[in-house]
Amino acid sequence: MRHHTDQRDDLLLWIGGRYTSASDGNFFDTLNPATGEVICRVAEASAEDVDLAVEAAARAQPEWAAMGGAARGRILARAAQLLRDHCDELARLESLDGGKPLVETPEADVGSAANCLEFFAGQASSFAGKYQPVPGGFFYTRPEPLGICAGIGAWNYPLQIAAWKSAPALAAGNAMIFKPAELTPLSALRLAELFHEAGLPDGIFNVVQGFAETGRALTRHPRIAKVSLTGEVGTGKAVMRDAAEGLKAVTLELGGKSPLIVFEDADLDNAVGAAMLGNFYTQGQICTNSTRVFVHESVKDAFAEKLLARTAKLKVGDPLDLDTDVGPLISAEHMQSVLNYIDKGRQEGGKLLLGGGRVRVPGFEEGNFVEPAIFDSLDDNMTIVREEIFGPVLSLLSFRNEDEVLARANDTAFGLAGGVFTRDIQRAHRVADNLDAGIVWINHYNLTPVEMPFGGFKQSGIGKENSRRAFEHYTRLKTVYVAQGDVEAPY
Numbered sequence: 230m231r232h233h234t235d236q237r238d239d240l241l242l243w244i245g246g247r248y249t250s251a252s253d254g255n256f257f258d259t260l261n262p263a264t265g266e267v268i269c270r271v272a273e274a275s276a277e278d279v280d281l282a283v284e285a286a287a288r289a290q291p292e293w294a295a296m297g298g299a300a301r302g303r304i305l306a307r308a309a310q311l312l313r314d315h316c317d318e319l320a321r322l323e324s325l326d327g328g329k330p331l332v333e334t335p336e337a338d339v340g341s342a343a344n345c346l347e348f349f350a351g352q353a354s355s356f357a358g359k360y361q362p363v364p365g366g367f368f369y370t371r372p373e374p375l376g377i378c379a380g381i382g383a384w385n386y387p388l389q390i391a392a393w394k395s396a397p398a399l400a401a402g403n404a405m406i407f408k409p410a411e412l413t414p415l416s417a418l419r420l421a422e423l424f425h426e427a428g429l430p431d432g433i434f435n436v437v438q439g440f441a442e443t444g445r446a447l448t449r450h451p452r453i454a455k456v457s458l459t460g461e462v463g464t465g466k467a468v469m470r471d472a473a474e475g476l477k478a479v480t481l482e483l484g485g486k487s488p489l490i491v492f493e494d495a496d497l498d499n500a501v502g503a504a505m506l507g508n509f510y511t512q513g514q515i516c517t518n519s520t521r522v523f524v525h526e527s528v529k530d531a532f533a534e535k536l537l538a539r540t541a542k543l544k545v546g547d548p549l550d551l552d553t554d555v556g557p558l559i560s561a562e563h564m565q566s567v568l569n570y571i572d573k574g575r576q577e578g579g580k581l582l583l584g585g586g587r588v589r590v591p592g593f594e595e596g597n598f599v600e601p602a603i604f605d606s607l608d609d610n611m612t613i614v615r616e617e618i619f620g621p622v623l624s625l626l627s628f629r630n631e632d633e634v635l636a637r638a639n640d641t642a643f644g645l646a647g648g649v650f651t652r653d654i655q656r657a658h659r660v661a662d663n664l665d666a667g668i669v670w671i672n673h674y675n676l677t678p679v680e681m682p683f684g685g686f687k688q689s690g691i692g693k694e695n696s697r698r699a700f701e702h703y704t705r706l707k708t709v710y711v712a713q714g715d716v717e718a719p720y
């Protein structure tokens with residue numbers, strides 16, 4: 230029997246530090262991906278509501294910027310602590326709205342969001358320019374906030390994405406208007422409440438809910454200085470085109486089809502663990518996932534045997550059950566898209582070694598569950614090896630030598646991430662150097678400590694999140710020249 234049916238009251242928009250109804254009274258439903266049931270209705274923001282959020286942000290931002298980094302940092306640190314205090318509640322909310330297993334959400338979602346707020350809380354007061362003498366005087370630089378920034382999120386890490394975007398933006402003295410993906414609207418509102426409780430001034434963090442139209446209203450808004458999007462490549466291009474009209478800065482965290490390369494000297498148990506993390510965590514709905522697993526031909530059978538044995542044990546089921554490894558995919562539509570890719574893989578000659586079917590979990594028959602799938606006998610041109618599936622589908626490929634595997638690994642329009650498993654330290658770094666990807670893991674996969682810059686190359690995106698580098702994306706740099714002598718004008 231289901232024990233977590235969790236219907237809630239309508240949710241509104243969060244503008245100017247309080248809940249506000251949508252101006253035209255529209256609502257949309259948010260569904261529980263494990264059951265297909267409606268969790269609640271959510272107010273849909275119109276362009277008029279986006280205007281109201283911009284006005285609230287514009288009223289509040291100058292004072293927030295003037296307040297100083299240490300004071301801003303104190304508020305962000307309080308918010309981080311509140312997230313930790315409410316970890317259980319927030320983790321359940323993420324699992325309920327997004328179908329993510331409850332074994333994942335306390336750390337990967339709530340913990341990651343809290344770490345990010347803490348990191349930027351600490352950085353906020355170290356926000357300095359530089360001084361340099363030059364002939365005739367000196368100059369100094371002033372990093373300044375941009376003003377009002379928009380964050381637009383994907384549905385796979387709703388709270389984490391809201392924190393990864395808002396923490397550096399707010400630490401640097403900006404206001405943010407955040408739009409969650411319409412499939413996962415809940416946790417950003419809870420974050421807004423906790424920011425409020427931590428003492429964040431009204432108007433500094435606003436949440437507008439809705440679909441692409443609401444996102445476009447933000448991207449096209451003349452008073453918004455910057456847009457940070459996490460989403461698909463096509464959405465990234467649309468956002469960049471819209472942002473071009475106002476010459477807004479963009480940070481784009483987009484899709485991927487990342488390689489994991491396992492050499493013959495690798496610790497195979499670790500490599501298998503990493504391949505599973507990089508394909509089945511969050512049901513495979515992770516942008517950096519290592520969906521192309523290249524294993525040296527001499528160890529491929531041994532690798533496959535361990536991989537199949539461990540994957541066969543994964544338990545698909547209720548995301549709120551702590552024994553569950555694999556929850557439902559985000560929506561019925563997305564499940565169908567993943568199942569279509571699995572069919573296509575078979576039709577094009579791939580051999581499905583394991584899984585790949587829809588699962589009807591007892592008590593959750595309408596949930597969007599798909600068994601983790603492992604494909605073999607593939608070639609690099611098959612659709613499932615080239616396109617981002619965003620589901621629990623692992624492609625096993627074999628290789629003979631380093632040059633060959635690097636060429637194949639890099640033969641993609643994406644460039645988000647990659648991984649290498651080897652005990653040869655020189656080879657490890659050589660491969661890391663030569664992978665055309667923004668993030669490379671040596672002997673691990675998908676770890677994203679907040680200190681480490683995160684972002685892709687090529688069509689996987691522009692800019693970095695996390696680390697001090699993120700500040701650069703939420704600031705503009707003013708240079709001030711100071712003369713120390715007379716003005717020698719020739720007239």
Ligand code: NDP
Binds near residue numbers: 383
């Ligand atoms: P989408 O691109 O469909 O949506 C992302 C967000 O953009 C949503 O909030 C969406 O609104 C909004 N949006 C859609 N169209 C527009 C538009 N024209 N203008 C402004 N906003 C718009 O991505 P998904 O939510 O489906 O997420 C999955 C994708 O995200 C995958 O490709 C994945 O690789 C990528 N991703 C990248 C990450 C990274 O850091 N590199 C991390 C996580 C995911 P709505 O959905 O409400 O209609």
